[in-house]
Amino acid sequence: MSTDELTSTDELLDALDEDQRAVAEHLTGPLCVLAGAGTGKTRAITYRIANGVLSGTYNPQTVLAVTFTARAAGEMRSRLRDLGVGGVQARTFHAAALRQLSYFWPSVVGGSLPRIAEHKASLVAEASGRLGLGADRTVIRDLSSEVEWAKVSLITPDDYAARAARAAREAPGGHDHATVARLLSVYEEVKSERGVIDFEDVLLLLVGILLEHEEVAAQVRGQYRHFVVDEYQDVSPLQQRLLDLWLGERQELCVVGDASQTIYSFTGATPRFLTEFTQRFPGAPVVRLVRDYRSTPQVVDLANQVLARAGRHRDAAAVELLAQRPSSVPVRFETYDDDLAEARGVAERISALADDGVPLNEIAVLYRTNGQAEAFEQALADAGIGYLVRGGERFFARREVKEAIAMLRAAVRSSAGQPVTEAVRDVLSSVGWSTTPPAARGAQRERWESLNSLVGLADDLYATRQATMAELVAELDERAAAQHAPTVAGVTLASLHAAKGLEWDAVFLVGVCEGLLPISLAEGEAAVAEERRLLYVGITRAREHLQVSYARARAVGGRASRKRSRFLDGIWPDGPPPVGGRRMSRRAAARMRQESFAEENPADVELYERLRAWRGAVAQAVSKPAYTVLHDTTLQAIATAKPKDLRQLAVLRGIGATKLEAYGGQVLAVVRGEEVDVDAWLRR
Known part of the structure; x- marks a missing residue:
């Protein structure tokens, strides 16, 4: 544009x-x-x-x-x-x-900027060894974090002991503050001898x-x-x-x-x-921005309740969210016998959501510690459900992605004049991409998913910018530098810290019990308050479907001694499960959404019904379920926004590049009040 x-x-x-x-x-x-x-x-x-x-x-x-x-x-x-x-x-x-330091260093200091050490661990380990503190990997990791905290807090080795004590900060590895202060000093000596700087030094x-x-x-x-x-x-x-x-x-x-x-x-x-x-x-x-366009009222209400119970620890700058989306399904609260049962139960629920049309890449399982991931990886694998562990192999480091980008770069000249959507498909077809995914799972399916995500990115860029192949390659280069990967199909497994800034249609918050959330290491009111905020962050990642769960015991047949998180006291329902038993049907959920929308947006109901009628005609013509054309919530967003052009339509939730290209013109015609001949449109 x-x-x-x-x-x-x-x-x-x-x-x-x-x-x-x-x-x-x-x-x-x-x-x-x-x-x-x-x-x-x-x-x-x-x-x-x-x-x-x-x-x-x-x-x-x-x-x-x-x-x-x-x-x-x-x-x-x-x-x-x-x-x-x-x-x-x-x-x-x-x-x-x-960027600024690299530019000014040669003229101000002279010579080249020292090499930046990618990790502190080896430097900290050497400093620790010189002080006779040992080289336990866990302790070295904790000491590295303490070095970083001191430097970003502008604390010198001489000031560390007093400042850390004043902050009630426990020295890592069982050491005292004076010992850590000596390590900070020796760490700087090690860096100087090696001729390297760390990431904090860039700012300093x-x-x-x-x-x-x-x-x-x-x-x-x-x-x-x-x-x-x-x-x-x-x-x-x-x-x-x-x-x-x-x-x-x-x-x-x-x-x-x-x-x-x-x-x-x-x-x-x-x-x-x-x-x-x-x-x-x-x-x-x-x-104050308080209108929440991401989550349903049910999700927003839970988030607000969790913060409201923070009492005197709630910051005056905190905002109370006002949900803008139509009402939808209730938040689910589940208690399982053990960790294995929780993982299997979550996998079953994910399978049900997928059957109801929720894409796998719009589903996430979030946990407090990375050690919780293994059980869910196994349960999803056993259920034949693809997944991605956030923090695993980086997208742009995958062999097939490197090869594909190299081929796309080579095709920039030869594809001139050809729409990028077609050119990318032609190029990637030669390395194993096809319009339909392979039936096999494992490495073959993962390779296809990687290539398909590049096809999807090309579609998005063409729809929003009419991008060329050269512009697509430039976008990929920039994304590779930023590790901003395109969307890849598969359930996301991530820690709550890693999930910040992201969102999904469906979120499973697992292990929400004492000892995990708040984690047992959280000592003091400030630390526990931060654990509450972590739960809040997890809740607000969900757009529509949210399940909160924990297991009474860790192992099968183990002692059922766990208790649900204190953050949910007064919130966790003690009554029967939602309407329809353990799972509300898609029809019941759709009816609830429609009734709520009609009640809250009476002026938009007529357009919404016309959009639903159009969607039904499209679904019948292409022999697909109606929700795969456009979801109810997307139709409601269109009825409320009444977009006048493709640009305004493209910003609405649920309108990706593919749907914009396939249905954009028809949707705008319906909004204008025109009759749409679906069969004639599809023949174009």
Whole structure:
């Protein structure tokens, strides 16, 4: 999409709700956005940047948007390109700092920037050995985390013992604080001798250069004039110090965060900078995004209840979510006899959801510790259900993906003039991709899924940008650098920490019992409060289907001594299961959604019914179940939004590139009130 296609900033802003629009219209001066889960914060800030560029307030090259993961930064850049805004820098703190440090190092320090050590473990192990502390792998890992915490908290070895004691931070490995302080000092010596730096040094060294060389600071501030920081509740003191130096005396800063999603305090992250923003910038507007477009009222209600029971530990900056989606199925609460029964029960429920039309890649199993994954991997494998363990082999490291990208790159010239959707299919067909997946599971199916995800990405880019093969290859290169993989079919298995920032149609929160959530290691009120927020994050990953479960015993026949999490006291139902026994039928769930929609949106019912009639005709013509054409919730979203063109239709949940291409024109015709001859349309 080019900027010429956006005739006015009003057209851009019309796509936002009242609160999101308030964010997008505030272009200068400090701004604090308190954004609850699922409230469209990324949408609000990308539209804000686009509005600033299209209105002439911002030069895109002078905007720096900072977030915390390469994946999130990649998504932000992609969304900005879709809005016709190129040139904006969207990076992680480390990526932005490394770019600046690499540029200035030769002229300020001289020579090449020292090599960055990929991992601390070997350096910490050597420092530990010099102090006679041993080399136990678990202890080394914990000591490495402590080194990182100290550095991002701007704590020197000399200050560590006092600061750690004041923070009630237990020294790892059974050591005392004075011993860890000595290790911090020796660790720095080891790095110096090896001629390497660590990731925290990238920020620390840049901070030092900006402080000591005013001409460098002036050059950086001349380059970047407007700053946006996402996930601001996760900022560390070191990152805040760098941000302060980037800003200088200016106040062109928009921060976005959610205190209720602070789950990384153990790494040095602190919500203090978010909650105290208006103290630093008196008079700065505070916009609360509370309309939850992600989750059903049932899911939102549970999330709100979990936070409400935090009592005095609930932060004043926390938002209470207001569900915007139609009512749907109840949250399920399940108790199992043991861990094996829980894993098998979850696999059975996933199979039922898949039969009801929920794609496997829209289902996730979330747990507190990675050690819980094994039972669910086995249960899913036994049930013949594909899965992906988040944190396993990276997508772009797979052999078939590397080969496919190389072939796509080689085909850039020869495919000129051919739609990228066709060209990609032609290229990948020669390496094993086909329109239908192989019947076999295992490695053969995984290879097909990888290739099929590249086909799906090509479809998406063509639908949104009319992308060429060259642009697809450039997108893949950027995604590979950011480890922003395309969607691959299969149930996601992930820890609650790894799930932050993601969402699925169906989520299974497993092992929600004392000792796991809160985890037994959580000592003190602050640590337990963070465990509550972790549960909140897990709940808010679900769009529609949510099951919360635990097992009374660990092993088959073991003692049933486990108790459900204290965070669900007063919430966990003690009565009978939902309507229909253990599983509400698809028909009953659909009827509930329709009745709720009619009650809450009476003005949109007539269009909704026309859309349902059209969908029924399409389903009959193509011999498929109606829900596989478009889901009820998608039809309801269309009836409410009444999109006028494909661009407005494309932003609605449930409208991917494939469905947009297949049904977009028909849907818009129905919205306009036109009669649609489905058979004639399909013959086109």
